[in-house]
Amino acid sequence: MKLILHRDLPPSLRDQPLEASSHLPPHNVDPVANIKEAISCGMKRICPACKNGKMFRTYFQMNDYCPTCGVKYEREAGEFIVAMYINIFLTEILFISGYLLTNSLFSWGVWTQVAIWAPFNALFPIWFYPRSKGLWAAGLQLSTGLYKD
Numbered sequence: 001m002k003l004i005l006h007r008d009l010p011p012s013l014r015d016q017p018l019e020a021s022s023h024l025p026p027h028n029v030d031p032v033a034n035i036k037e038a039i040s041c042g043m044k045r046i047c048p049a050c051k052n053g054k055m056f057r058t059y060f061q062m063n064d065y066c067p068t069c070g071v072k073y074e075r076e077a078g079e080f081i082v083a084m085y086i087n088i089f090l091t092e093i094l095f096i097s098g099y100l101l102t103n104s105l106f107s108w109g110v111w112t113q114v115a116i117w118a119p120f121n122a123l124f125p126i127w128f129y130p131r132s133k134g135l136w137a138a139g140l141q142l143s144t145g146l147y148k149d
């Protein structure tokens, strides 16, 4: 259960009862389709709220607000630390699975494995960095909804 703090509510809803929290996503939609759409938005780095605005102004710098609909992506400082965990987790899962798979299928030496997996461990997290932040923002949209200030 997510605790909704009064300070987390948009100013227009702070003086209303919680039942009137219209920023929460609707519950009458197909959850599987919703998750697929959120993953798609996160991987494409487009706003999961309006499915149009670009989440990043440069490859590494995320916009504070959606340039199209104006929702705020990061409510609390450090909230995107989870994106780093997503990035590390996926990198290591792919590395360990790939290493074990290639080690069992081929008789490559240890330096061949190092030559393959060391660059993978260096480059994949860089490629996946904005996508992991996009996925986390999409997860926020699914759970509590992104909203304007």
Ligand SMILES: [Zn+2]
Residues within 6 Å of the ligand: 047, 048, 049, 050, 051, 052, 053, 066, 067, 068, 069, 070, 071
């Ligand atoms: Zn948007």
